Amino acid sequence: MLVMLAVVLLTVMLMALARALLGPSIYDRILAVNLFGTKTVLLIAVMGFLFGRPDFLDIALVYALINFISIIGVLRYFEYSDRKQIEGEP
Amino acid sequence: MVTAIAIARVSDLFAAVMLSGIYGLLSASFFVALDAVDVAFTEAAVGAGIFPILMLMVLGVTGRYEKIAAERKKARVKNVAVLMAMLVTGGLLIAGMLDMPAFGDPDAPAQQHVNIRYIEQSPEEIGIPNMVTSVLASYRGYDTLGEVLVIFTAAMGVLALFSSQLFSTGKPSIKSEKNDMHEHNVLRIVSKILIPLILLFAFYVQFHGEYGPGGGFQAGVIFAAGIILYTMLYGLDKARQVIKPVVLRVLCAFGVFIYGCTGVVSMLSGGNFLDYSVLASDAIVGQHLGILVIELGVGITIAAGMILIFFAFSHQAATQLGEE
């Protein structure tokens, strides 16, 4: 069961990766990164159970946090430098 | 793992940075699969969190697209040369790798020397379950001291390069209001809930490092990430009121100072430099104490250094934006 779950997660991670590579707009890529991050959290939690060492959950927790922070950071600086480019090229 | 190829091909630098974020996540999950829990911890916080953010801030200053048009003419010859060089290096590496022991082989030479001692002796000698922490803080205390110093120096170097008015506590810079993300109300509220949790979690990681994955390095980075989130949402000036850069600078040095002092104190009490067994009457209690203090020093330095670096970049980006 857990193995099945891990395989599914890996597949979806691959899909998200494909979207991040193809993604026509930058937002697509951000979305894909976000999805990828959540799936990584799940994958690590599942892997912790798979290996029988549930202490790994700490890492999953960190991932959940960091993923959020990095999405926010990306959004902020994306908007920020876009504004700059508008100002720079009137 | 082939994300990297894609990174090399994309010319939009933003896309490249996003991909490198994914790359960080991927390599971190790879580390988990290889049992390197502590490393995955750090790589998660650094590779997927702080590195892309720093990169993006720099991109905000330097411009988003790389110029390719002019390069293409002479690129052909150069490409071939570079590919040749790569093939030669790769071939040499492969030739060297053929002699390496198979993956996961327990009899490999790397598994034979100090490792056995670390694994078998450290519970008796140090008395804490996380071997990584005990090796990090106790057996290889010198290395860690050196690394903390490197980070300290790097933070100072960044500050020196941006000879800014970051430390002038007086007037707030003029054009900071428009970067404050005022429009994102939902974000601000949710982050208000999250930031204390993040900081609390950082402390948990700091003091739990002896028993589970974690320790000063990770805790410092997570703490810094919490503060960075705050800075991004509320603007640099607000964040500078909360944590004064001058205080940060002192803290950054103070962490190294604590670390060094522990060594000196243990020397004064009759042991070697950074030999914690003499810090208390019982050797194991002494080791506990020493590791705790040292991890604290590491955590303080890393957190302060990262926040300082972030502040410096963010200040630089703000002034650059104002100048244009």
Next chain:
Amino acid sequence: MEWLIELIISACFILGALLILTGGVGILRFPDFFTRMHAAGITETLATSLILIGLMLMAGWGMVMFKLVLILLFIMLTSPTASHALAKSALHGKLKPITFNEQSKE
């Protein structure tokens, strides 16, 4: 009792896996950004909570359960927020040509 919990766990996992797969297909196949976001955002939260609940049932009471609850809480908080912020800034940043197919579809 045991078999009931087993049943719930497997149901959670299978449903979660299906949902995640749907989300993955959606993010690959949908035509423009906002529909993709819809696919990802909706499946993400539900599937994540399903899988985490399954893991919780597997773990039983204790520290592990507590951490799983924390993760669930974080994801519940952050994932919709991130989606919201993303959609908002995509909508605001009109400079990027994001194809808006709504009118033509209706």
Next chain:
Amino acid sequence: MFFDLYNYWMVIILMMIGLYMVINQSNLIKKLIGLNIFQTSIFIFYISVGKVKGGSAPIFSSTETLYSNPLPHVLILTAIVVGIATMALALALVVRIKKAYGTVEDSELQEQDH
């Protein structure tokens, strides 16, 4: 034989990609990203050397007896943080270069120097 060593092949591929980016990209930031990839490939190399088949994470528990090698973990753990600090230094340098020369393209920089 080849499959026993697959981790090394991956490391080599990553390393070559990083090298390629560092040498062949003219944009300084791109070069830094390449450097980061190179760095990560070395991290992976160390960690995979430390892995023991059937071993577990090096945290003592009553149920496990075989652990992976903790020493590479320690080295890489510190190396990652040092890496980000030095990377920040490099980025700061790039920002200064941009300020002084107005560009971050390698070829344009060289033209300006001559």
